[in-house]
Amino acid sequence: MRAFWIVVFCLAAVLVPAPTATADVLPTDSNIRYFGRWNTSSSTAFVSEWAGAYVLVGFTGTTVKLRQRNSIDLFASIDGGPDVSYRNVSGTVNLTPTPLAAGTHTLRVSYRPVAGSYRGDAVFQGVILDPGARTVVPQTPSRIIEFIGDSITVGQLSSKQALTAYGWLTGERLRTGHTQIAVGGACLYPAADGCIGMSQRFLKTGLAATAPDWDFSRYQASAVVINLGTNDVGHGVTGAQFQSAYIALLRNVRAKYPNANIFALQTFRKRYIAETQAAVAAVGDARVRFVNTDGWINEATDTVDNVHPNDTGHRKIADRLVPLLS
Incomplete structure (x- = not known):
């Protein structure tokens, strides 16, 4: 009898399947x-x-x-x-x-x-x-929109940051791919006190000046929206410096995205308006457009701190951008 149970046990051990790896x-x-x-x-x-x-x-x-x-x-x-x-x-x-x-x-x-x-x-x-x-392979959109900016474009102080920011909302509504090349506190001009200058940092894979250059062959944006200039005032950037940096950024964007439509937004705090318009005019590109944002948001009701839009403010900005980009 003992030999019988030994045989049964051995057969069971052989027949139990090994767990399948994940x-x-x-x-x-x-x-x-x-x-x-x-x-x-x-x-x-x-x-x-x-x-x-x-x-x-x-x-x-x-x-x-x-x-x-x-x-x-x-x-x-x-x-x-x-x-x-x-x-x-x-x-x-x-x-x-x-x-x-x-x-x-x-x-x-x-x-x-x-x-x-x-x-x-x-x-x-x-x-x-x-x-x-x-x-x-997941279903993916054929178009990609890139949004270049500072903490406003990041979505800082909105409920889900980047996911409740106007760039993300605009891309989702248009059913396009999208990304925000933005960081809180960024300037357009690389200020002497160390403020990140997006005219140069736009070319990088990451935030640091030492980050590797981005390989622009990995995707091509069909549209680029720029919202910069809110922070430069606080870092002593002159109008001439700002305009020169804006021209450099527009030319860099055009060089990397030859077929993109480029939209230069007037900052919601109305800073460097003339310089932004002059930069757009200077590049002489029919597909580079200055966008007047007067009346898009109300600082008293659509921002958290008179600077950063709340969720409602970001939705209002997206309401304006969607028809421009569609």
Whole structure:
């Protein structure tokens, strides 16, 4: 009898299937789509520093987990649903505690902008899928709009920062790809006191002056919206310096995006208006346009602090931009 049980036990041990490994997807997966500027120098960790960068992952199966390096705040949307906030997360982040229906799904992830007093690890290290699941190419728009600016373009002080800023809202309404090449406190002119000068920093992959140059062959913007000049006054930038820097930026944008329509917004605080208009005139480009923003928002009701638009203010700006860009 004892020999019989030994035989049965051995057969059972042989017949029990080994657990199937989950599908570990690296950032280099050819089906993943990136919007905005990502530093891809490391094959295991893609880094975004400018506001409004995001990643799209199409996948099969019923669950998806995000692999993060160190702590960061992020937003994740599955199948076009609400952008869910994940605060101070790191390691393996389970985005589907309740499994999805079997089928094909899309994940969008955007990180909180790394700027000012906030420091986070905006690093995408890939996803973990169900055993046997795979990535698929997500549906992606054919057009990309780029928004260049400072904290207003970042969406600072709005409820979801970049995701509730006018650039993101405009792109979503037009169903285009979009990204905000913006950072809080930025100037147009590289001021002597160290204020970031976007006329030069526009050419970079990240925020630092030492960041690698961006490879503009990775995408071509069909339209570029510039909103700069709010901060330069506080850094002693003269009108002549501002105008010269604006001309340089417009020429840089045109050189990198030969077919884009370029919109130079009048700052909502009405700073350097004449210089902005003069810069547009100086480049002599029929597809570069100065945009008068008088009456777009009310500082008393549509801003948080008379400078930064609240959610309502950003929606009002998007209401004006959508018909211009469509």
